[in-house]
Amino acid sequence: MSTPFMHPDSRIFVAGHRGLVGSAIHRALVDLGYTNILTRTHQQLDLGDEVAVDAFFTREKPDFVFLAAARVGGILANSTYPADFIRDNLILQTNVIESSRIAGVKRLLFLGSSCIYPRLAPQPIKEEYLLTGPLEPTNRPYAIAKIAGIEMCWSYNRQYGTHYLAAMPTNLYGPGDNFDLANSHVLPALIRKTAEAHAAGERQIIVWGTGNPRRELLYSGDLAQACCFLMNLDEERFGSLLAADVPPLINIGTGEDITIRELAETVARVLDFDGRLVFDHSKPDGTPQKLMDSSRIHSLGWRHTTTLEDGIRRTWEAVRDLTG
Numbered sequence: 219m220s221t222p223f224m225h226p227d228s229r230i231f232v233a234g235h236r237g238l239v240g241s242a243i244h245r246a247l248v249d250l251g252y253t254n255i256l257t258r259t260h261q262q263l264d265l266g267d268e269v270a271v272d273a274f275f276t277r278e279k280p281d282f283v284f285l286a287a288a289r290v291g292g293i294l295a296n297s298t299y300p301a302d303f304i305r306d307n308l309i310l311q312t313n314v315i316e317s318s319r320i321a322g323v324k325r326l327l328f329l330g331s332s333c334i335y336p337r338l339a340p341q342p343i344k345e346e347y348l349l350t351g352p353l354e355p356t357n358r359p360y361a362i363a364k365i366a367g368i369e370m371c372w373s374y375n376r377q378y379g380t381h382y383l384a385a386m387p388t389n390l391y392g393p394g395d396n397f398d399l400a401n402s403h404v405l406p407a408l409i410r411k412t413a414e415a416h417a418a419g420e421r422q423i424i425v426w427g428t429g430n431p432r433r434e435l436l437y438s439g440d441l442a443q444a445c446c447f448l449m450n451l452d453e454e455r456f457g458s459l460l461a462a463d464v465p466p467l468i469n470i471g472t473g474e475d476i477t478i479r480e481l482a483e484t485v486a487r488v489l490d491f492d493g494r495l496v497f498d499h500s501k502p503d504g505t506p507q508k509l510m511d512s513s514r515i516h517s518l519g520w521r522h523t524t525t526l527e528d529g530i531r532r533t534w535e536a537v538r539d540l541t542g
């Protein structure tokens with residue numbers, strides 16, 4: 219293996235280090251032995267404040283930036299606050315990208331998402347499908363902001379010779395996930411429903427839809443390792459991801475998907491729930507399949523290592539420890 223590009227005492231800023239993604243990146247960096255990790259809570263540094271962000275970068279001079287701060291939310295939040303989603307993300311990412319340029323940051327990893335690819339993109343979704351079709355209407359303002367972030371990384375690379383890359387993770391789960399049933403993704407919702415049914419001694423849980431849609435899920439710790447792996451690529455391989463004629467982005471997934479039914483069964487097994495799973499066909503299924511093509515990152519030598527069962531167990535243990 220080649221020498222990691224980030225030196226053990228490099229100054230590394232993890233923006234959004236308390237979020238699902240940022241906290242996993244922070245843990246991964248600590249595990250890898252990095253000692254100069256810069257963090258600020260939202261309260262300490264509002265990344266929407268241009269002057270404060272500029273002062274922070276000027277003072278701290280980070281060498282590397284993981285941009286995992288964003289305003290994120292489910293369908294309900296996105297449809298209730300569309301203006302906040304587009305404005306806050308555009309401002310926050312613009313401030314961090316521009317301040318990174320001024321401060322001479324060596325590499326920046328911008329967190330994109332599989333949900334900003336076209337709604338009806340062929341499966342598995344390849345990087346080149348970005349901007350090839352209409353977006354999912356429910357999170358369009360968020361997606362447009364994120365796409366603008368990728369476009370900024372690409373434009374900065376061309377105009378200023380920067381090295382900014384966008385990571386496009388598939389659906390994530392892990393410690394620190396959102397378990398609020400009104401606004402959570404399918405896996406935390408299943409974990410919560412199953413745990414509550416188990417605790418109450420109930421004999422069944424209701425799962426939305428037919429159980430047939432297929433989903434790909436990646437453990438946040440695996441994503442974090444992929445992010446560190448990318449930032450540590452040697453110049454030649456990192457440079458190969460920043461060709462001038464295509465956007466600088468790379469999918470991060472497992473390459474495998476499972477049905478919601480299999481997912482619910484796995485959660486039940488891990489949480490030791492032996493009641494019935496009842497599928498409520500009157501509820502919407504959503505898109506039939508969502509699977510990323512992760513062959514680009516696989517060809518560079520990275521693969522996920524956490525099995526779904528292990529990932530669910532760790533996520534469940536983390537939330538159980540928090541709630542007692």
Ligand SMILES: NC(=O)c1ccc[n+]([C@@H]2O[C@H](COP(=O)([O-])OP(=O)(O)OC[C@H]3O[C@@H](n4cnc5c(N)ncnc54)[C@H](OP(=O)(O)O)[C@@H]3O)[C@@H](O)[C@H]2O)c1
Nearest residue numbers: 234236237238239260264265266286287288329331387390
């Ligand atoms: N979760 C997924 O399944 C998933 C999948 C693919 C991609 N991603 C991408 O990964 C990134 C991070 O997502 P996440 O799930 O980790 O979100 P998250 O858990 O909500 O974390 C986002 C973090 O950003 C911080 N933040 C937001 N606005 C800020 C501001 N103005 N100043 C400073 N900090 C601010 C938040 O702090 P506060 O909470 O204090 O505001 C929070 O700690 C996003 O770009 C998302 O698109 C996530």
